[in-house]
Amino acid sequence: MSGALTWARLSFRLQRLEILILSAAVLAASALMVWWAFELVGLSDAYPDCDFFANDDFLGGGSPCQAPYQRFWEIRGSAEILTSNVWLAGLVAGLVLGVPLVGREIESRTAQLAWTIGRSRVRWFVRRLAFAALVAVLLLTVVAVVTEVMASAAAPGFDMSRDFTLYGARGPLVVARGLLGLGVGVVVGAVLGRQLPALLVGLILIGLLYAAIAYGMGRWNETEGVVSTIGEYERGALYFGSGIELESGERVPWGDPRAQMVAYQGLDGRYYATEADMNAGRNAIGRDYQIIIPGERYPEIVARESAMTVGVGAVLVLTALLVTQRRRPG
Protein backbone atom coordinates (compact mmCIF):
# COMPACT_ATOMS: atom_id res chain seq x y z
CA MET A 1 0.00 0.00 0.00
CA SER A 2 2.75 2.42 0.95
CA GLY A 3 4.56 1.44 -2.26
CA ALA A 4 1.55 2.43 -4.31
CA LEU A 5 1.26 5.72 -2.45
CA THR A 6 4.93 6.51 -3.02
CA TRP A 7 4.52 5.68 -6.70
CA ALA A 8 1.45 7.94 -6.96
CA ARG A 9 3.12 10.78 -5.04
CA LEU A 10 6.33 10.69 -7.05
CA SER A 11 4.50 10.36 -10.36
CA PHE A 12 2.23 13.28 -9.44
CA ARG A 13 5.21 15.46 -8.52
CA LEU A 14 6.77 14.85 -11.93
CA GLN A 15 3.67 16.02 -13.81
CA ARG A 16 2.10 18.24 -11.16
CA LEU A 17 1.57 21.33 -13.28
CA GLU A 18 0.10 19.53 -16.29
CA ILE A 19 -2.26 17.52 -14.06
CA LEU A 20 -3.38 20.59 -12.12
CA ILE A 21 -4.00 22.64 -15.28
CA LEU A 22 -5.92 19.82 -16.97
CA SER A 23 -7.93 19.17 -13.79
CA ALA A 24 -8.82 22.85 -13.50
CA ALA A 25 -9.95 22.93 -17.15
CA VAL A 26 -12.00 19.72 -16.73
CA LEU A 27 -13.57 21.02 -13.52
CA ALA A 28 -14.49 24.39 -15.04
CA ALA A 29 -15.96 22.83 -18.19
CA SER A 30 -17.82 20.16 -16.18
CA ALA A 31 -19.26 22.71 -13.77
CA LEU A 32 -20.51 24.79 -16.69
CA MET A 33 -22.08 21.78 -18.41
CA VAL A 34 -23.74 20.54 -15.22
CA TRP A 35 -25.17 24.02 -14.66
CA TRP A 36 -26.56 24.13 -18.20
CA ALA A 37 -27.93 20.59 -17.79
CA PHE A 38 -29.77 21.66 -14.61
CA GLU A 39 -31.21 24.69 -16.44
CA LEU A 40 -32.42 22.50 -19.32
CA VAL A 41 -33.94 19.87 -17.01
CA GLY A 42 -35.59 22.67 -15.03
CA LEU A 43 -37.17 24.06 -18.20
CA SER A 44 -38.44 20.70 -19.42
CA ASP A 45 -39.84 19.89 -15.95
CA ALA A 46 -41.51 23.31 -15.64
CA TYR A 47 -43.11 23.08 -19.10
CA PRO A 48 -44.00 19.40 -19.59
CA ASP A 49 -46.55 20.24 -22.31
CA CYS A 50 -44.07 22.13 -24.51
CA ASP A 51 -42.37 20.29 -27.34
CA PHE A 52 -38.89 21.82 -27.53
CA PHE A 53 -38.21 20.09 -30.83
CA ALA A 54 -41.24 21.55 -32.62
CA ASN A 55 -40.66 24.12 -35.34
CA ASP A 56 -40.98 27.50 -33.59
CA ASP A 57 -42.93 28.87 -36.58
CA PHE A 58 -45.81 26.67 -35.43
CA LEU A 59 -45.71 27.74 -31.82
CA GLY A 60 -47.79 30.78 -32.66
CA GLY A 61 -47.62 34.29 -31.28
CA GLY A 62 -48.42 34.52 -27.61
CA SER A 63 -47.92 30.76 -27.11
CA PRO A 64 -46.89 29.95 -23.51
CA CYS A 65 -44.16 27.74 -25.00
CA GLN A 66 -42.53 30.56 -26.99
CA ALA A 67 -40.36 31.98 -24.18
CA PRO A 68 -39.21 28.63 -22.69
CA TYR A 69 -38.58 27.35 -26.23
CA GLN A 70 -36.29 30.29 -26.96
CA ARG A 71 -34.50 29.93 -23.61
CA PHE A 72 -34.07 26.16 -24.14
CA TRP A 73 -32.38 26.67 -27.51
CA GLU A 74 -30.26 29.58 -26.21
CA ILE A 75 -28.82 27.30 -23.50
CA ARG A 76 -28.34 24.45 -25.97
CA GLY A 77 -26.51 26.84 -28.31
CA SER A 78 -24.16 27.94 -25.52
CA ALA A 79 -23.55 24.35 -24.43
CA GLU A 80 -22.72 23.33 -27.98
CA ILE A 81 -19.60 25.54 -27.87
CA LEU A 82 -18.24 23.04 -25.33
CA THR A 83 -19.86 19.79 -26.44
CA SER A 84 -18.79 20.24 -30.05
CA ASN A 85 -15.16 20.44 -28.94
CA VAL A 86 -15.15 17.55 -26.48
CA TRP A 87 -13.86 15.11 -29.13
CA LEU A 88 -10.69 17.23 -29.30
CA ALA A 89 -10.37 17.61 -25.51
CA GLY A 90 -9.79 13.88 -24.95
CA LEU A 91 -7.09 13.71 -27.60
CA VAL A 92 -5.29 16.84 -26.37
CA ALA A 93 -5.47 15.83 -22.68
CA GLY A 94 -3.91 12.45 -23.51
CA LEU A 95 -1.23 14.08 -25.63
CA VAL A 96 -0.29 16.60 -22.94
CA LEU A 97 0.08 13.82 -20.37
CA GLY A 98 1.96 11.56 -22.75
CA VAL A 99 4.56 13.89 -24.27
CA PRO A 100 6.60 14.59 -21.09
CA LEU A 101 6.71 10.98 -19.84
CA VAL A 102 9.92 10.15 -21.71
CA GLY A 103 10.46 13.43 -23.62
CA ARG A 104 11.08 15.55 -20.53
CA GLU A 105 13.57 13.11 -19.01
CA ILE A 106 15.59 13.15 -22.23
CA GLU A 107 15.30 16.92 -22.72
CA SER A 108 16.39 17.73 -19.18
CA ARG A 109 19.12 15.06 -19.36
CA THR A 110 17.77 13.15 -16.35
CA ALA A 111 16.94 10.03 -18.39
CA GLN A 112 20.38 8.54 -17.89
CA LEU A 113 20.07 8.78 -14.12
CA ALA A 114 16.45 7.58 -14.05
CA TRP A 115 17.15 4.63 -16.32
CA THR A 116 20.27 3.50 -14.46
CA ILE A 117 18.90 3.63 -10.94
CA GLY A 118 15.69 1.82 -11.93
CA ARG A 119 15.58 -2.00 -11.94
CA SER A 120 14.79 -1.98 -15.65
CA ARG A 121 13.76 0.53 -18.28
CA VAL A 122 10.56 -1.44 -18.93
CA ARG A 123 9.59 -1.27 -15.27
CA TRP A 124 10.38 2.48 -15.16
CA PHE A 125 8.33 3.06 -18.33
CA VAL A 126 5.35 1.02 -17.15
CA ARG A 127 5.21 2.80 -13.78
CA ARG A 128 5.34 6.23 -15.42
CA LEU A 129 2.81 5.30 -18.08
CA ALA A 130 0.39 3.66 -15.63
CA PHE A 131 0.06 6.85 -13.61
CA ALA A 132 -0.46 9.07 -16.66
CA ALA A 133 -3.05 6.61 -18.04
CA LEU A 134 -4.81 6.55 -14.66
CA VAL A 135 -5.00 10.36 -14.55
CA ALA A 136 -6.19 10.52 -18.17
CA VAL A 137 -8.90 7.91 -17.54
CA LEU A 138 -10.07 9.59 -14.32
CA LEU A 139 -10.25 13.09 -15.80
CA LEU A 140 -11.86 11.99 -19.04
CA THR A 141 -14.36 9.74 -17.27
CA VAL A 142 -15.61 12.89 -15.54
CA VAL A 143 -15.95 14.55 -18.97
CA ALA A 144 -17.62 11.44 -20.43
CA VAL A 145 -20.22 11.29 -17.64
CA VAL A 146 -20.92 15.03 -17.67
CA THR A 147 -21.36 15.08 -21.46
CA GLU A 148 -23.82 12.17 -21.18
CA VAL A 149 -25.79 14.11 -18.54
CA MET A 150 -25.70 17.20 -20.76
CA ALA A 151 -26.82 15.24 -23.85
CA SER A 152 -29.77 13.71 -21.95
CA ALA A 153 -30.81 17.10 -20.57
CA ALA A 154 -30.62 18.63 -24.06
CA ALA A 155 -32.96 15.97 -25.48
CA PRO A 156 -35.76 15.53 -22.94
CA GLY A 157 -37.87 12.46 -23.56
CA PHE A 158 -35.29 10.72 -25.76
CA ASP A 159 -33.28 7.67 -24.81
CA MET A 160 -29.72 8.85 -25.44
CA SER A 161 -28.29 5.38 -24.88
CA ARG A 162 -29.92 4.48 -28.21
CA ASP A 163 -29.17 7.68 -30.09
CA PHE A 164 -26.23 8.78 -32.24
CA THR A 165 -26.74 12.50 -31.50
CA LEU A 166 -23.37 13.98 -30.39
CA TYR A 167 -21.67 10.75 -31.45
CA GLY A 168 -18.05 10.85 -30.35
CA ALA A 169 -18.53 13.96 -28.23
CA ARG A 170 -19.86 12.07 -25.19
CA GLY A 171 -19.43 8.82 -23.32
CA PRO A 172 -16.69 6.17 -23.56
CA LEU A 173 -15.25 7.40 -26.87
CA VAL A 174 -13.95 10.51 -25.10
CA VAL A 175 -11.90 8.30 -22.73
CA ALA A 176 -10.77 6.04 -25.58
CA ARG A 177 -9.50 9.03 -27.55
CA GLY A 178 -7.63 10.20 -24.46
CA LEU A 179 -5.75 6.89 -24.44
CA LEU A 180 -5.01 7.30 -28.15
CA GLY A 181 -3.66 10.80 -27.47
CA LEU A 182 -1.56 9.39 -24.62
CA GLY A 183 -0.09 6.75 -26.94
CA VAL A 184 0.78 9.37 -29.57
CA GLY A 185 2.30 11.67 -26.94
CA VAL A 186 4.52 8.97 -25.39
CA VAL A 187 5.84 7.68 -28.70
CA VAL A 188 6.56 11.13 -30.19
CA GLY A 189 8.14 12.32 -26.93
CA ALA A 190 10.33 9.21 -26.80
CA VAL A 191 11.44 9.56 -30.42
CA LEU A 192 12.10 13.31 -30.48
CA GLY A 193 13.22 13.76 -26.86
CA ARG A 194 11.96 17.37 -26.92
CA GLN A 195 8.63 18.35 -25.42
CA LEU A 196 7.45 21.26 -27.54
CA PRO A 197 8.36 19.82 -30.92
CA ALA A 198 6.82 16.54 -29.74
CA LEU A 199 3.63 18.40 -28.83
CA LEU A 200 3.47 19.98 -32.30
CA VAL A 201 4.28 16.77 -34.17
CA GLY A 202 1.88 14.92 -31.87
CA LEU A 203 -0.94 17.31 -32.77
CA ILE A 204 -0.35 16.70 -36.47
CA LEU A 205 -0.12 12.92 -35.95
CA ILE A 206 -3.29 12.92 -33.86
CA GLY A 207 -5.11 14.80 -36.62
CA LEU A 208 -3.99 12.24 -39.19
CA LEU A 209 -4.78 9.24 -36.97
CA TYR A 210 -8.15 10.65 -35.98
CA ALA A 211 -9.03 11.24 -39.62
CA ALA A 212 -7.85 7.73 -40.56
CA ILE A 213 -9.81 6.05 -37.77
CA ALA A 214 -12.92 8.16 -38.46
CA TYR A 215 -12.69 7.35 -42.18
CA GLY A 216 -12.05 3.64 -41.62
CA MET A 217 -14.83 3.26 -39.05
CA GLY A 218 -17.16 5.32 -41.25
CA ARG A 219 -16.62 2.99 -44.21
CA TRP A 220 -17.01 -0.07 -41.96
CA ASN A 221 -20.22 1.26 -40.44
CA GLU A 222 -21.52 2.22 -43.88
CA THR A 223 -21.29 -1.40 -45.04
CA GLU A 224 -23.72 -2.24 -42.24
CA GLY A 225 -26.05 0.68 -43.00
CA VAL A 226 -29.66 0.03 -43.89
CA VAL A 227 -31.56 1.82 -46.62
CA SER A 228 -34.66 3.82 -45.76
CA THR A 229 -36.60 6.62 -47.41
CA ILE A 230 -36.15 10.14 -46.11
CA GLY A 231 -39.74 10.20 -44.92
CA GLU A 232 -38.90 7.28 -42.64
CA TYR A 233 -36.05 9.21 -41.05
CA GLU A 234 -35.51 7.92 -37.62
CA ARG A 235 -34.29 10.31 -34.92
CA GLY A 236 -30.94 9.36 -33.47
CA ALA A 237 -29.77 7.33 -36.44
CA LEU A 238 -26.20 7.47 -37.78
CA TYR A 239 -26.49 8.99 -41.22
CA PHE A 240 -24.18 8.15 -44.14
CA GLY A 241 -25.65 9.68 -47.25
CA SER A 242 -28.72 10.17 -49.34
CA GLY A 243 -29.78 10.57 -52.91
CA ILE A 244 -32.20 9.20 -55.41
CA GLU A 245 -32.79 5.53 -56.16
CA LEU A 246 -33.52 5.32 -59.88
CA GLU A 247 -36.29 3.06 -61.16
CA SER A 248 -33.49 0.76 -62.40
CA GLY A 249 -32.43 0.32 -58.77
CA GLU A 250 -29.21 2.32 -59.18
CA ARG A 251 -28.51 4.73 -56.32
CA VAL A 252 -27.34 8.21 -57.29
CA PRO A 253 -26.17 10.56 -54.48
CA TRP A 254 -27.59 14.10 -54.43
CA GLY A 255 -24.18 15.51 -55.38
CA ASP A 256 -24.20 13.55 -58.66
CA PRO A 257 -25.10 15.72 -61.69
CA ARG A 258 -27.70 13.07 -62.68
CA ALA A 259 -29.65 13.86 -59.52
CA GLN A 260 -30.11 17.40 -60.85
CA MET A 261 -32.77 16.25 -63.32
CA VAL A 262 -35.14 15.75 -60.39
CA ALA A 263 -37.61 18.60 -60.24
CA TYR A 264 -40.99 17.46 -58.91
CA GLN A 265 -41.98 15.03 -56.18
CA GLY A 266 -45.36 13.39 -56.49
CA LEU A 267 -47.71 12.36 -53.72
CA ASP A 268 -46.47 8.78 -54.18
CA GLY A 269 -42.99 9.97 -53.08
CA ARG A 270 -41.50 9.45 -56.57
CA TYR A 271 -39.59 12.13 -58.47
CA TYR A 272 -40.42 13.38 -61.97
CA ALA A 273 -38.67 15.64 -64.47
CA THR A 274 -41.77 17.67 -65.39
CA GLU A 275 -44.97 18.73 -63.70
CA ALA A 276 -46.99 17.05 -66.48
CA ASP A 277 -45.25 13.72 -65.80
CA MET A 278 -45.95 14.10 -62.10
CA ASN A 279 -49.64 14.84 -62.62
CA ALA A 280 -49.96 11.92 -65.02
CA GLY A 281 -47.86 9.63 -62.81
CA ARG A 282 -45.67 8.57 -65.77
CA ASN A 283 -41.90 8.41 -66.46
CA ALA A 284 -41.01 8.40 -62.77
CA ILE A 285 -37.27 8.91 -62.23
CA GLY A 286 -37.06 7.23 -58.85
CA ARG A 287 -37.50 7.88 -55.13
CA ASP A 288 -35.25 9.25 -52.46
CA TYR A 289 -33.20 7.04 -50.18
CA GLN A 290 -30.82 7.39 -47.28
CA ILE A 291 -28.36 5.04 -45.66
CA ILE A 292 -28.48 4.92 -41.87
CA ILE A 293 -27.62 2.82 -38.86
CA PRO A 294 -30.58 2.91 -36.47
CA GLY A 295 -30.08 4.38 -32.99
CA GLU A 296 -30.57 0.95 -31.32
CA ARG A 297 -27.08 0.01 -32.44
CA TYR A 298 -25.44 3.01 -30.69
CA PRO A 299 -23.88 1.01 -27.77
CA GLU A 300 -22.43 -1.60 -30.12
CA ILE A 301 -20.97 0.94 -32.56
CA VAL A 302 -19.48 3.04 -29.75
CA ALA A 303 -17.94 -0.05 -28.14
CA ARG A 304 -16.44 -1.06 -31.48
CA GLU A 305 -14.90 2.34 -32.22
CA SER A 306 -13.67 2.67 -28.61
CA ALA A 307 -11.96 -0.74 -28.81
CA MET A 308 -10.37 0.19 -32.14
CA THR A 309 -9.15 3.56 -30.79
CA VAL A 310 -7.73 2.05 -27.59
CA GLY A 311 -6.13 -0.70 -29.70
CA VAL A 312 -4.27 1.85 -31.83
CA GLY A 313 -3.26 3.67 -28.63
CA ALA A 314 -1.91 0.38 -27.19
CA VAL A 315 0.14 -0.28 -30.33
CA LEU A 316 1.63 3.21 -30.02
CA VAL A 317 2.46 2.63 -26.33
CA LEU A 318 4.24 -0.63 -27.23
CA THR A 319 6.16 1.24 -29.91
CA ALA A 320 7.13 3.85 -27.33
CA LEU A 321 8.31 1.07 -25.00
CA LEU A 322 10.50 -0.37 -27.75
CA VAL A 323 11.92 3.08 -28.54
CA THR A 324 12.60 3.75 -24.86
CA GLN A 325 14.34 0.39 -24.45
CA ARG A 326 16.67 0.98 -27.35
CA ARG A 327 17.08 4.73 -27.16
CA ARG A 328 20.21 6.48 -25.96
CA PRO A 329 19.30 8.68 -22.99
CA GLY A 330 20.96 11.80 -24.38
Place this chain on the structure above:
Amino acid sequence: MGALRMAWKLQRWEITTLALVGAAIAVTMLVVGWRMESIQASAPHCWSYVDAVPQSVVNECAASFEEHSAASTIGSMAGAGAVLLPFVLGVVLGAPVVAREIESRTASMAWSVSRSRGRWLGFRTLPILAIVVFAIVVIGLSSLTLQRQLAGGEVGFGSLIPPIPLLVARGLLALAVGLVAGTVLGRTLPAVLVSALVLIALSIGLSLGLDAWMAGEAKPMDQLDGTTSKVYQSGLRDDATGELINLDEFLASEDADGMLEIPPPGMTMVHWQIPGSEYPVWMAREAGVIGGLAIVAGVAFVLTALRRRP
Protein backbone atom coordinates in the same frame (compact mmCIF):
# COMPACT_ATOMS: atom_id res chain seq x y z
CA MET B 1 21.77 38.80 -37.11
CA GLY B 2 23.48 37.48 -34.00
CA ALA B 3 20.19 37.57 -32.11
CA LEU B 4 18.42 35.73 -34.95
CA ARG B 5 21.14 33.08 -35.04
CA MET B 6 20.82 32.63 -31.29
CA ALA B 7 17.03 32.31 -31.56
CA TRP B 8 17.49 29.69 -34.26
CA LYS B 9 19.99 27.72 -32.16
CA LEU B 10 17.79 27.77 -29.07
CA GLN B 11 14.44 27.10 -30.75
CA ARG B 12 15.55 25.22 -33.84
CA TRP B 13 13.08 22.35 -33.39
CA GLU B 14 10.03 24.54 -32.87
CA ILE B 15 10.95 26.92 -35.69
CA THR B 16 11.58 24.02 -38.11
CA THR B 17 8.31 22.25 -37.25
CA LEU B 18 6.29 25.47 -37.48
CA ALA B 19 8.04 26.50 -40.70
CA LEU B 20 7.11 23.16 -42.28
CA VAL B 21 3.49 23.43 -41.13
CA GLY B 22 3.28 27.08 -42.21
CA ALA B 23 4.84 26.32 -45.60
CA ALA B 24 2.38 23.45 -46.16
CA ILE B 25 -0.55 25.75 -45.35
CA ALA B 26 0.78 28.63 -47.48
CA VAL B 27 1.48 26.42 -50.51
CA THR B 28 -1.92 24.73 -50.22
CA MET B 29 -3.67 28.11 -50.06
CA LEU B 30 -1.73 29.44 -53.05
CA VAL B 31 -2.32 26.35 -55.19
CA VAL B 32 -6.00 25.96 -54.25
CA GLY B 33 -6.71 29.68 -54.68
CA TRP B 34 -5.07 29.67 -58.10
CA ARG B 35 -6.93 26.44 -59.04
CA MET B 36 -10.32 27.88 -58.01
CA GLU B 37 -9.64 31.00 -60.06
CA SER B 38 -8.61 29.00 -63.11
CA ILE B 39 -11.74 26.79 -62.85
CA GLN B 40 -13.86 29.94 -62.98
CA ALA B 41 -11.78 31.46 -65.78
CA SER B 42 -12.08 28.30 -67.93
CA ALA B 43 -15.90 28.39 -67.86
CA PRO B 44 -16.89 32.03 -67.22
CA HIS B 45 -20.50 31.51 -68.34
CA CYS B 46 -21.02 29.05 -65.45
CA TRP B 47 -20.04 31.68 -62.91
CA SER B 48 -21.82 34.75 -64.22
CA TYR B 49 -25.05 34.24 -62.25
CA VAL B 50 -25.55 36.29 -59.12
CA ASP B 51 -28.83 34.73 -57.97
CA ALA B 52 -30.52 31.47 -59.03
CA VAL B 53 -28.67 29.41 -61.63
CA PRO B 54 -30.93 28.05 -64.42
CA GLN B 55 -31.34 24.25 -64.53
CA SER B 56 -29.73 24.03 -68.00
CA VAL B 57 -26.59 25.77 -66.69
CA VAL B 58 -26.56 23.49 -63.61
CA ASN B 59 -26.51 20.44 -65.89
CA GLU B 60 -23.92 21.89 -68.26
CA CYS B 61 -21.60 23.22 -65.56
CA ALA B 62 -21.92 20.34 -63.08
CA ALA B 63 -18.28 19.30 -63.56
CA SER B 64 -17.00 22.86 -63.07
CA PHE B 65 -19.15 23.35 -59.93
CA GLU B 66 -18.06 20.02 -58.51
CA GLU B 67 -14.35 20.69 -59.08
CA HIS B 68 -14.67 24.18 -57.57
CA SER B 69 -16.52 22.76 -54.57
CA ALA B 70 -13.85 20.07 -54.00
CA ALA B 71 -11.10 22.71 -54.18
CA SER B 72 -13.12 24.91 -51.83
CA THR B 73 -13.28 22.10 -49.22
CA ILE B 74 -9.48 21.74 -49.23
CA GLY B 75 -9.09 25.53 -49.28
CA SER B 76 -11.37 25.88 -46.25
CA MET B 77 -9.24 23.41 -44.29
CA ALA B 78 -6.05 25.27 -45.22
CA GLY B 79 -7.82 28.56 -44.39
CA ALA B 80 -8.77 27.23 -40.96
CA GLY B 81 -5.11 26.34 -40.48
CA ALA B 82 -4.13 29.90 -41.45
CA VAL B 83 -6.58 31.29 -38.87
CA LEU B 84 -5.13 29.06 -36.12
CA LEU B 85 -1.48 29.45 -37.04
CA PRO B 86 -0.89 32.95 -35.53
CA PHE B 87 -2.03 31.61 -32.13
CA VAL B 88 0.15 28.49 -32.44
CA LEU B 89 3.17 30.49 -33.61
CA GLY B 90 2.87 33.00 -30.79
CA VAL B 91 2.37 30.46 -28.01
CA VAL B 92 4.87 27.84 -29.16
CA LEU B 93 7.63 30.37 -29.82
CA GLY B 94 6.80 32.69 -26.90
CA ALA B 95 6.30 30.28 -23.99
CA PRO B 96 9.79 28.71 -24.00
CA VAL B 97 11.80 31.98 -24.25
CA VAL B 98 12.09 32.42 -20.48
CA ALA B 99 10.45 29.17 -19.28
CA ARG B 100 13.09 26.92 -20.82
CA GLU B 101 15.93 28.89 -19.24
CA ILE B 102 14.29 28.60 -15.83
CA GLU B 103 13.34 24.95 -16.34
CA SER B 104 16.83 23.93 -17.37
CA ARG B 105 18.32 26.13 -14.62
CA THR B 106 20.38 28.19 -17.05
CA ALA B 107 18.49 31.44 -16.36
CA SER B 108 20.73 32.61 -13.54
CA MET B 109 23.83 32.20 -15.69
CA ALA B 110 22.22 33.75 -18.80
CA TRP B 111 20.93 36.72 -16.81
CA SER B 112 24.20 37.33 -14.98
CA VAL B 113 26.49 37.20 -18.00
CA SER B 114 24.31 39.70 -19.90
CA ARG B 115 24.89 43.43 -19.29
CA SER B 116 21.32 43.81 -18.02
CA ARG B 117 18.26 41.63 -17.86
CA GLY B 118 16.35 44.09 -20.03
CA ARG B 119 19.00 43.78 -22.71
CA TRP B 120 18.85 39.98 -22.49
CA LEU B 121 15.04 40.07 -22.82
CA GLY B 122 15.30 42.28 -25.90
CA PHE B 123 18.01 40.08 -27.39
CA ARG B 124 15.84 36.97 -26.94
CA THR B 125 12.34 38.27 -27.66
CA LEU B 126 12.86 40.66 -30.61
CA PRO B 127 14.04 37.97 -33.06
CA ILE B 128 11.07 35.79 -32.07
CA LEU B 129 8.77 38.78 -32.57
CA ALA B 130 10.28 39.32 -36.03
CA ILE B 131 9.89 35.63 -36.94
CA VAL B 132 6.23 35.58 -35.80
CA VAL B 133 5.34 38.76 -37.72
CA PHE B 134 7.21 37.63 -40.84
CA ALA B 135 5.56 34.19 -40.84
CA ILE B 136 2.08 35.66 -40.35
CA VAL B 137 2.54 38.22 -43.13
CA VAL B 138 3.68 35.44 -45.50
CA ILE B 139 0.65 33.32 -44.52
CA GLY B 140 -1.65 36.34 -44.92
CA LEU B 141 -0.26 37.20 -48.37
CA SER B 142 -0.58 33.56 -49.49
CA SER B 143 -4.23 33.56 -48.47
CA LEU B 144 -5.39 36.59 -50.50
CA THR B 145 -6.61 34.76 -53.64
CA LEU B 146 -8.13 31.93 -51.67
CA GLN B 147 -9.79 34.40 -49.29
CA ARG B 148 -11.52 36.11 -52.24
CA GLN B 149 -12.56 32.79 -53.76
CA LEU B 150 -13.94 31.37 -50.50
CA ALA B 151 -15.88 34.58 -49.92
CA GLY B 152 -17.50 34.25 -53.35
CA GLY B 153 -15.60 37.17 -54.89
CA GLU B 154 -16.18 39.88 -52.31
CA VAL B 155 -14.56 39.74 -48.88
CA GLY B 156 -16.89 40.58 -46.02
CA PHE B 157 -18.09 39.56 -42.56
CA GLY B 158 -18.66 35.97 -43.72
CA SER B 159 -15.01 35.55 -44.76
CA LEU B 160 -13.14 32.68 -43.17
CA ILE B 161 -9.68 34.25 -43.24
CA PRO B 162 -9.37 37.71 -41.64
CA PRO B 163 -7.12 40.45 -43.08
CA ILE B 164 -3.37 40.48 -42.40
CA PRO B 165 -3.34 43.19 -39.66
CA LEU B 166 -5.82 41.18 -37.60
CA LEU B 167 -3.81 37.97 -38.07
CA VAL B 168 -0.67 39.84 -36.96
CA ALA B 169 -2.45 41.32 -33.92
CA ARG B 170 -3.61 37.83 -32.88
CA GLY B 171 -0.09 36.46 -33.28
CA LEU B 172 1.34 39.27 -31.15
CA LEU B 173 -1.26 38.69 -28.43
CA ALA B 174 -0.50 34.96 -28.42
CA LEU B 175 3.23 35.70 -28.25
CA ALA B 176 2.80 38.10 -25.34
CA VAL B 177 0.53 35.68 -23.46
CA GLY B 178 3.02 32.86 -24.08
CA LEU B 179 5.89 35.01 -22.78
CA VAL B 180 3.98 35.98 -19.61
CA ALA B 181 2.86 32.39 -18.91
CA GLY B 182 6.36 31.06 -19.50
CA THR B 183 7.90 33.66 -17.20
CA VAL B 184 5.38 33.14 -14.40
CA LEU B 185 5.30 29.31 -14.51
CA GLY B 186 8.91 28.67 -15.46
CA ARG B 187 7.86 25.41 -17.16
CA THR B 188 7.49 25.13 -20.92
CA LEU B 189 4.70 22.60 -21.40
CA PRO B 190 2.43 23.92 -18.63
CA ALA B 191 3.04 27.45 -19.99
CA VAL B 192 1.85 26.35 -23.44
CA LEU B 193 -1.24 24.78 -21.87
CA VAL B 194 -2.07 27.83 -19.75
CA SER B 195 -1.48 30.16 -22.72
CA ALA B 196 -3.83 28.10 -24.87
CA LEU B 197 -6.54 28.19 -22.18
CA VAL B 198 -6.08 31.94 -21.61
CA LEU B 199 -6.28 32.59 -25.36
CA ILE B 200 -9.43 30.48 -25.70
CA ALA B 201 -11.03 32.43 -22.84
CA LEU B 202 -9.84 35.77 -24.31
CA SER B 203 -11.11 34.84 -27.79
CA ILE B 204 -14.55 33.94 -26.44
CA GLY B 205 -14.67 37.14 -24.37
CA LEU B 206 -13.49 39.31 -27.27
CA SER B 207 -15.90 37.66 -29.68
CA LEU B 208 -18.84 38.26 -27.31
CA GLY B 209 -17.73 41.82 -26.56
CA LEU B 210 -17.19 42.78 -30.21
CA ASP B 211 -20.46 41.12 -31.17
CA ALA B 212 -22.32 43.18 -28.58
CA TRP B 213 -20.55 46.35 -29.83
CA MET B 214 -21.48 45.56 -33.43
CA ALA B 215 -25.06 44.67 -32.53
CA GLY B 216 -25.35 48.10 -30.92
CA GLU B 217 -24.12 49.79 -34.10
CA ALA B 218 -26.26 47.75 -36.54
CA LYS B 219 -28.75 49.83 -38.52
CA PRO B 220 -32.18 48.79 -39.83
CA MET B 221 -32.16 48.47 -43.64
CA ASP B 222 -34.87 47.36 -46.07
CA GLN B 223 -32.61 45.11 -48.15
CA LEU B 224 -30.12 42.46 -47.06
CA ASP B 225 -26.67 43.62 -48.12
CA GLY B 226 -25.67 40.46 -50.04
CA THR B 227 -23.50 37.91 -48.29
CA THR B 228 -20.87 40.36 -47.06
CA SER B 229 -22.90 42.06 -44.35
CA LYS B 230 -23.43 40.97 -40.76
CA VAL B 231 -27.12 40.63 -39.96
CA TYR B 232 -28.18 40.77 -36.33
CA GLN B 233 -31.94 40.62 -36.33
CA SER B 234 -34.95 41.14 -38.50
CA GLY B 235 -37.96 43.24 -37.76
CA LEU B 236 -40.90 45.12 -39.17
CA ARG B 237 -41.44 48.80 -39.87
CA ASP B 238 -44.92 50.22 -39.64
CA ASP B 239 -45.30 52.05 -42.99
CA ALA B 240 -47.67 54.60 -41.49
CA THR B 241 -45.79 55.58 -38.34
CA GLY B 242 -42.27 54.42 -39.16
CA GLU B 243 -42.16 52.52 -35.84
CA LEU B 244 -39.72 49.59 -35.75
CA ILE B 245 -40.66 46.27 -34.13
CA ASN B 246 -38.32 43.35 -33.46
CA LEU B 247 -39.54 40.25 -35.36
CA ASP B 248 -39.20 37.90 -32.36
CA GLU B 249 -41.18 40.32 -30.17
CA PHE B 250 -43.80 40.67 -32.89
CA LEU B 251 -44.12 36.87 -33.29
CA ALA B 252 -44.42 36.45 -29.52
CA SER B 253 -47.17 39.08 -29.36
CA GLU B 254 -50.85 38.40 -29.80
CA ASP B 255 -50.82 40.51 -32.99
CA ALA B 256 -49.15 37.56 -34.74
CA ASP B 257 -51.92 35.06 -33.87
CA GLY B 258 -53.42 33.62 -37.01
CA MET B 259 -51.16 35.69 -39.26
CA LEU B 260 -50.60 34.02 -42.63
CA GLU B 261 -47.94 36.24 -44.17
CA ILE B 262 -44.87 38.09 -42.98
CA PRO B 263 -44.65 41.05 -43.35
CA PRO B 264 -48.34 41.75 -42.74
CA PRO B 265 -50.03 44.37 -44.94
CA GLY B 266 -48.94 47.90 -44.03
CA MET B 267 -45.56 46.78 -42.74
CA THR B 268 -42.15 46.36 -44.36
CA MET B 269 -39.49 43.83 -43.44
CA VAL B 270 -36.25 45.39 -42.17
CA HIS B 271 -32.91 43.86 -41.18
CA TRP B 272 -30.55 45.28 -38.52
CA GLN B 273 -27.17 44.84 -40.11
CA ILE B 274 -23.67 46.17 -40.54
CA PRO B 275 -23.02 46.49 -44.27
CA GLY B 276 -20.08 44.73 -45.89
CA SER B 277 -18.60 48.13 -46.81
CA GLU B 278 -17.81 48.62 -43.10
CA TYR B 279 -15.89 45.31 -42.91
CA PRO B 280 -12.40 46.94 -43.07
CA VAL B 281 -13.35 49.44 -40.34
CA TRP B 282 -14.50 46.68 -37.97
CA MET B 283 -11.50 44.50 -38.73
CA ALA B 284 -9.25 47.50 -37.95
CA ARG B 285 -11.12 48.06 -34.68
CA GLU B 286 -10.75 44.39 -33.74
CA ALA B 287 -7.05 44.48 -34.62
CA GLY B 288 -6.72 47.64 -32.50
CA VAL B 289 -8.39 46.04 -29.47
CA ILE B 290 -6.30 42.87 -29.78
CA GLY B 291 -3.16 44.91 -30.40
CA GLY B 292 -3.91 46.92 -27.24
CA LEU B 293 -4.28 43.72 -25.24
CA ALA B 294 -1.00 42.47 -26.72
CA ILE B 295 0.74 45.66 -25.54
CA VAL B 296 -0.71 45.24 -22.03
CA ALA B 297 0.43 41.60 -21.95
CA GLY B 298 3.84 42.66 -23.33
CA VAL B 299 4.28 45.22 -20.55
CA ALA B 300 3.21 42.59 -18.00
CA PHE B 301 5.85 40.25 -19.45
CA VAL B 302 8.64 42.83 -19.16
CA LEU B 303 7.68 43.71 -15.58
CA THR B 304 7.40 40.05 -14.56
CA ALA B 305 10.62 39.04 -16.27
CA LEU B 306 12.58 41.92 -14.73
CA ARG B 307 11.48 40.95 -11.22
CA ARG B 308 11.49 37.18 -11.47
CA ARG B 309 14.01 35.09 -9.57
CA PRO B 310 15.95 32.83 -11.91
